[in-house]
Structures are given as structure tokens and as C-alpha cells.
Amino acid sequence: MRGLRHLTCTADLSPQEIEEIFSIAQRLKKALTKGKRDSFLKGKTLALIFEKSSLRTRVSFEVAMHQLGGDSIYLSKHDIELGQREAVKDVAHTISRYVHVVALRTFGQEVIEEMTRYSSVPVINALSDAYHPCQALTDLFTLREKLGKLEGMTLAYVGDANNVARSLACLSARLGVNFRIASPAGYQLSPTFMEEVEKRAQRKAIYQTDDPQEAAKGADVLYTDTWVSMGQENEAEVRRKVFKDYQVNSSLLRLAKERVLVMHCLPAHRGEEITDEVLDGPHSIVFDQAENRLHVQKAILKFLLRD
Numbered sequence: 001m002r003g004l005r006h007l008t009c010t011a012d013l014s015p016q017e018i019e020e021i022f023s024i025a026q027r028l029k030k031a032l033t034k035g036k037r038d039s040f041l042k043g044k045t046l047a048l049i050f051e052k053s054s055l056r057t058r059v060s061f062e063v064a065m066h067q068l069g070g071d072s073i074y075l076s077k078h079d080i081e082l083g084q085r086e087a088v089k090d091v092a093h094t095i096s097r098y099v100h101v102v103a104l105r106t107f108g109q110e111v112i113e114e115m116t117r118y119s120s121v122p123v124i125n126a127l128s129d130a131y132h133p134c135q136a137l138t139d140l141f142t143l144r145e146k147l148g149k150l151e152g153m154t155l156a157y158v159g160d161a162n163n164v165a166r167s168l169a170c171l172s173a174r175l176g177v178n179f180r181i182a183s184p185a186g187y188q189l190s191p192t193f194m195e196e197v198e199k200r201a202q203r204k205a206i207y208q209t210d211d212p213q214e215a216a217k218g219a220d221v222l223y224t225d226t227w228v229s230m231g232q233e234n235e236a237e238v239r240r241k242v243f244k245d246y247q248v249n250s251s252l253l254r255l256a257k258e259r260v261l262v263m264h265c266l267p268a269h270r271g272e273e274i275t276d277e278v279l280d281g282p283h284s285i286v287f288d289q290a291e292n293r294l295h296v297q298k299a300i301l302k303f304l305l306r307d
């Protein structure tokens with residue numbers, strides 16, 4: 001019998017465990033295309049506690065549970081009013097008596113940590129202000145699928161050093177991917193975060209600059225995300241000015257490798273962090289990424305719920 005496991009950020013997983021999740025995802029994806037169904041989550045229920053909006057994360061988790069024979073229940077911020085109507089720890093104690101796994105989308109990472117402290121079932125970080133581990137796992141799974149091997153390739157992220165960027169940095173470092181990030185001053189990865197990540201890397205893994213062109217030069221992959229994450233709506237005007245030169249467009253693409261892959265976790269803000277031309281163009285793999293959320297969510301559930 002294994003102990004209780006959670007997925008708060010990708011540092012919770014060893015490289016072997018990441019590999020295990022990737023191979024489960026690959027197997028389940030293949031099985032699905034052949035019309036084979038595995039019902040190993042029969043009798044299990046997932047609670048999705050979401051304090052922020054979602055398309056991909058919510059739908060992929062719900063469909064994953066359904067396809068694997070389980071059930072899910074969605075609780076929006078108005079249902080629970082986490083930490084307001086009731087303390088996080090009381091919610092954690094109570095919900096653990098009803099369901100087998102919880103996916104939590106919230107603001108502060110401390111809410112995720114608090115939920116894991118008091119929950120007696122696995123808790124999955126379905127996005128916090130600090131991390132988006134399910135997204136980064138899917139992204140590197142997708143790249144491995146496309147490129148065959150991850151080690152030594154260069155992923156250049158252009159834009160805000162946000163939750164998605166932080167999770168990509170952590171996971172890239174773990175898997176031997178060179179992670180370059182171009183963000184404007186004041187919106188960069190903190191030195192403490194970078195030090196922590198480098199400690200878990202096999203070699204120097206992160207290179208940070210404020211120059212998008214420098215980051216893009218010769219890159220295998222160009223990645224971007226919104227300039228204004230959920231919860232930052234009141235900074236939108238300022239951010240749009242600060243980030244205006246941090247756009248993934250065709251001139252940036254020309255600096256990267258000829259067969260560069262373009263990624264975006266979505267939702268995209270067309271004409272802001274990415275142009276229509278690039279998002280809809282031949283280098284873009286954004287909808288393959290979105291599809292793979294389903295296969296990787298299944299693998300995460302299987303990994304956390306096995307006896």
C-alpha cells in the first residue's frame with residue numbers, strides 16, 4: 001500500500017515518476033484511439049473545486065473520469081466559497097469523506113498546501129497563482145511525442161514569468177530541457193525560485209533575459225501565455241503596455257529553428273501575446289497540447305489513485 005500522494009507542483013514527482021505518468025498517458029491515448037476503454041476508476045469520484053474559470057482543465061478532468069468509469073462533481077467558487085463560508089481545513093476534512101480525489105483551482109499556492117495538509121485523499125493543483133503542474137506535464141509529454149526526446153532541446157518562453165512559466169521551468173530542469181525565458185524587468189522569475197529549481201536540475205537549466213529575440217534564437221520550441229493571468233485583471237492596462245514587445249509573431253519565429261514548434265497553454269489573446277498568423281500557422285501545436293490534457297489528466301489520476 002502506497003502512502004497518500006498529492007500533486008501540488010511538479011517537484012512532487014521524481015524523474016522516474018514523471019516518466020511513469022508519460023507512459024500511462026501514452027498507453028491510454030493509444031487505447032482510446034482503438035476504442036478500448038479501461039474502467040479502473042469505477043466507483044471513484046473526483047471533486048473539482050474551481051475558484052477561477054476553466055475550459056480545458058475542467059472538461060479534460062470530467063471527461064477523463066467519465067471515460068475511466070468514475071464520476072466527477074464540479075464546485076464553482078459560489079458553491080463552496082472556500083475559506084469564506086467555511087475554513088479550507090474544514091472543507092478538506094469534509095470533502096475527503098465523500099470523494100476519492102480533489103482537483104483544486106485557486107489563487108494562492110498556500111491554499112493548495114493547506115488543502116493537502118488536511119485532506120485524506122489526493123489533492124491535485126489544477127492551477128494556482130504560482131504553478132500549473134498538469135499543464136507543464138502535458139506540454140512536455142506533447143513535446144516528447146512530437147520530437148522523440150526531450151533531453152538537450154531548447155524551450156524558449158516569451159512573456160510573463162507566471163504560473164505556467166514556473167511549472168515549465170521546474171519540469172524542464174528535471175528532464176534535461178534547456179529553459180530560456182524572456183520577460184520584462186519586474187515580471188521575471190525570482191532569483192530564489194531559480195536557485196531552488198537549479199538545485200533539482202542535473203545541470204544549469206534556466207537562462208533568463210529581457211530580450212525575446214535572444215531567447216528565440218535557435219530555439220526548438222517557442223511558448224507563450226497571457227500577459228494578464230486570472231486574478232490580475234486590474235493590472236491589465238499596465239501589463240498590456242509592459243509586454244507589448246513580448247509577442248510571438250512571425251518575425252520572432254524566423255529567429256528560431258526552421259521547424260520550431262509553437263505552444264500556448266490557452267486561452268490565447270490573439271493579437272496580444274501571439275498573432276493569429278502564428279497561432280493558426282503550420283508551426284502551432286496548441287490544439288494537440290489541449291487534446292493531450294485529457295490523456296495526461298487520466299495518467300495523473302491513475303498514478304495518484306493506484307493502491
Ligand code: CP
Pocket residue numbers: 053054055056057058127135265266267
Ligand atoms: N490551459 C488551461 O488550463 O486552460 P483552462 O484555464 O481553460 O483550464
Ligand code: NVA
Pocket residue numbers: 127162163164225226228229230265266267
Ligand atoms: N497564466 C494563465 C493560465 C491559464 C491557463 C492564468 O493563470 O490565467
